[in-house]
Amino acid sequence: MINLLLIILSFLFLTAHAEESIELQTLKQQYQRPEFIPFPADNPYSSDKAQLGKMLFFDQRLSRHFNMTCATCHNPSLGWEDGVPTAVGDINEALPRHSPTLLNLAWGKEFFWDGRAATLEEQVRGPVEAAVEMNMSLEEVVERLNDIEGYRLQFQKVFGEAINETNILKAIATYERTLVSGTAAFDRWVDGDEQAISEQAKAGFQLFNGKAGCSRCHTGWNFTDNQFHDIGLNSDDLGRALITGNPQHNYAFKTPGLRNIGQRMPYMHNGESANIDAVLAHYISGGIQRPSLSPLMQPVRLNPQELAQLKAFMITLDGEDKPVSLPILPISR
Numbered sequence: 001m002i003n004l005l006l007i008i009l010s011f012l013f014l015t016a017h018a019e020e021s022i023e024l025q026t027l028k029q030q031y032q033r034p035e036f037i038p039f040p041a042d043n044p045y046s047s048d049k050a051q052l053g054k055m056l057f058f059d060q061r062l063s064r065h066f067n068m069t070c071a072t073c074h075n076p077s078l079g080w081e082d083g084v085p086t087a088v089g090d091i092n093e094a095l096p097r098h099s100p101t102l103l104n105l106a107w108g109k110e111f112f113w114d115g116r117a118a119t120l121e122e123q124v125r126g127p128v129e130a131a132v133e134m135n136m137s138l139e140e141v142v143e144r145l146n147d148i149e150g151y152r153l154q155f156q157k158v159f160g161e162a163i164n165e166t167n168i169l170k171a172i173a174t175y176e177r178t179l180v181s182g183t184a185a186f187d188r189w190v191d192g193d194e195q196a197i198s199e200q201a202k203a204g205f206q207l208f209n210g211k212a213g214c215s216r217c218h219t220g221w222n223f224t225d226n227q228f229h230d231i232g233l234n235s236d237d238l239g240r241a242l243i244t245g246n247p248q249h250n251y252a253f254k255t256p257g258l259r260n261i262g263q264r265m266p267y268m269h270n271g272e273s274a275n276i277d278a279v280l281a282h283y284i285s286g287g288i289q290r291p292s293l294s295p296l297m298q299p300v301r302l303n304p305q306e307l308a309q310l311k312a313f314m315i316t317l318d319g320e321d322k323p324v325s326l327p328i329l330p331i332s333r
Contacts, residue, residue: 027209028190031221037106037177043121043170045177049158053175055151055327056168061144063134065090070172073099073127076324079263080179085271089132096237098271103259106177109226113253113269116243120173138165150330181259182319189316197316204313207306214283214310216296223258223317229294232287235270241292250292262318276311 286299
């Protein structure tokens with residue numbers, strides 16, 4: 001009788017363990033890296049176009065005072081951000097928002113913190129023409145680039161026509177779509193390497209998708225739903241509502257992806273959180289209670305051990321990115 005009871009208990013244990021394993025495998029599959037980068041039909045990829053876009057991305061001649069490039073606010077050494085709370089513009093003026101990462105934008109939808117650009121090509125136009133940023137109209141950029149023989153030849157080679165505004169945007173957007181976070185320890189774990197991350201990080205993954213509720217917004221391989229939420233930050237910036245005019249969008253900002261999160265301090269749309277600990281502290285508090293607060297924001301009781309587990313998991317999302325070489329730029333003649 002005792003042996004039969006032991007057999008039944010062992011069977012129940014193995015069954016429960018198998019069900020748990022299947023559930024975990026299903027969960028992990030939701031975060032698998034994509035196999036290819038999507039490019040739009042009206043701006044397909046070519047290596048020459050991406051190289052041209054890279055040249056423009058790192059060229060200070062796209063700024064009025066020759067003092068900024070796209071990389072000024074989107075530094076590859078800092079997770080394609082700039083490492084300061086809010087961006088610094090054309091005349092060393094602090095801007096109101098933090099520079100968002102350019103990683104994995106090929107899978108994005110609306111762009112900028114408030115989603116005011118429908119395409120990546122539109123997004124490129126924004127900082128170039130903004131008076132407080134690079135402060136150059138694209139018409140002036142075309143004139144400046146036309147004085148450079150190397151650019152004239154390169155645009156002719158890539159697009160089969162002279163330099164124009166549309167093709168400047170297409171080239172830079174193509175390069176930006178190639179900015180993909182490298183394979184991370186988390187990815188190796190998802191692919192079956194159980195030694196790739198620690199037991200603490202594995203527990204953090206379970207918390208992330210369960211009790212902590214992080215995956216309500218941070219979903220998919222890039223850990224973002226590409227939606228806009230008021231997460232209850234103490235800020236006067238109305239965010240998405242300034243674009244839509246909808247008071248339900250007050251204080252709502254786009255969910256940032258979490259890839260390479262360990263390289264991208266500080267955090268939030270206004271850079272107010274100096275580190276991951278501060279981010280977690282905000283989320284478990286539930287944020288400021290107000291009519292526009294996302295219903296997905298709920299106070300969560302997490303003990304210090306659970307917070308450490310969540311942090312351990314998030315750090316496994318840092319990719320093993322290759323160094324970025326600077327392009328050789330054509331000179332004026």
